[in-house]
Amino acid sequence: MIYLVNKIVLCVLVVAATVSCRIHKLHLSDDERRYVDLTTFGFFKGGILDVKLVDFMMPSGPVYGEYGFTLDRTINKAISPYLAQSNSATCYLKESDTSILLNVTCKAKILHLYENRSSIPDTISTEEKCSYTMLPITKETRNGFDYYNTSFALYVATEMEEGLYNLYFNNCPNADSGTATAVNMIVEIYESNAGNFLSAGEMPLPALYSMMSLIFLTCAALWTFILRTSRQPVYRIHIIMCVLVYLKALSLAFHGINYHFIQTKGEHVTAWAILFYITHLLKGAVLFVTIVLVGTGWNFIKHILSDRDKKLFMIVIPLQVLANVAEIILAESEEGAAEHNAWRDIFVLVELLCCWAIMFPVV
Known part of the structure; x- marks a missing residue:
């Protein structure tokens, strides 16, 4: 689910209810953190954020929990709502969905979302609406484990959408056990400002x-x-x-x-x-x-x-x-x-x- 919180907070939710700008590649192995601060980047108009989730591994069979990405736009990192949420039991990922899809829900001014950066069209509409509403997640089973892969790309089409973006991974625990599940996955992140790989403040x-x-x-x-x-x-x-x-x-x-x-x-x-x-x-x-x-x-x-x-x-x-x-x-x-x-x-x-x-x- 992708939605805005506290004026401008964009959330990307991958829910499984029943189951070195810059170019980054992060490996997480048996990581039990509830919030993982993946990257911080300042985008100007024409900026692109491309995120790929590779081999998100879970044991085969029913898995209860919510996992997802949250993209938060703020004036600076010091006022990120995650500073208040990191020590609490609150989870941004509230909605549940039994389908294996990356669902997009808009609640305020939303950026332009695509399946990947190669699918971004040459002519971008500046209308305030979701440009993509459902992104697929592929699943394959190997050696008794289910592996999930998905991707999404964000395009900053207007000056109103410029800002400092913080990308987080959320590992919301099972409501019954109250403990977060250790996750194994690879996250590949591509960030650029119209061909410039430096953040807006670093240019x-x-x-x-x-x-x-x-x-x-x-x-x-x-x-x-x-x-x-x-x-x-x-x-x-x-x-x-x-x-x-x-x-x-x-x-x-x-x-x-x-x-x-x-x-x-x-x-x-x-x-x-x-x-x-x-x-x-x-x-x-x-x-x-x-x-x-x-x-x-x-x-x-x-x-x-x-x-x-x-x-x-x-x-x-x-x-x-x-x-x-x-x-x-x-x-x-x-x-x-x-x-x-x-x-x-x-x-x-x-x-x-x-x-x-x-x-x-x-x-």
Whole structure:
């Protein structure tokens, strides 16, 4: 069932009552989460969301429960109704249907829905109505399990339909048992804005990162010139800070190139992504080392680090490396993967610990 909730909330429901913009491919194995945050993407006019559900596996025979997708349009992710629903027993998927079909029901201004993106016509009607009312689900039985496959495509035809869309998978538990069933499936997601694979808010990033890289590179070159021509003594901390600016310029340059390939191909090129992650990790480590050195007064007040300062480095540097690793895993993992939220929490916690650690010598 597809319907709108709280002004503009589009829901796609697949009900079985009796039974790396971007291009994503998410594997869910024995996943018991009631809500899975699959993807978040900002669409402009001409944007396309294509979703394929592949090999949704259930044991053969009667299965009681409701499973489906919900597409929620909001101003920003912070006001998504799922923040309130995630800890409650409420389920968006209320209607029941004994047929194996993807039913579409409109309750407000609805977007244009099709079986897949190849079936989107060249001329799109802008009338406020459902453009597709019933989408088929195929079923096949293998080794005692039923496998379901379906797909749907969403086309943003008008400026009124533009916005930030959040796609969720819903696993509503059996009303009798009250527990969610573990699901196994593959979800393939294709998102684009008229051939641009970046979300609406990310489109300026390739040019922005490239411009900022040039600015940092110019500042680093100017800094190098000043250090080399200075008649005053040059402290080693100044050289370390100059290296930090060069690393920042390289990190931004590789980040911009990485986003350019995501923009044009829908996925990054591994070589450029690795170069970005290496320079980003080095930049983060050098940044925190510089802050700690300045806080301890090294090279200004004292030229030798005390045992206390050395112990502080033994804490800060591994924490910063762990924070960068967590950030890289966050960037590389699918938003709907079970480990994604865990690494996000680890990243926030480690960043807070790093900030506390570098404040210690100052206090």
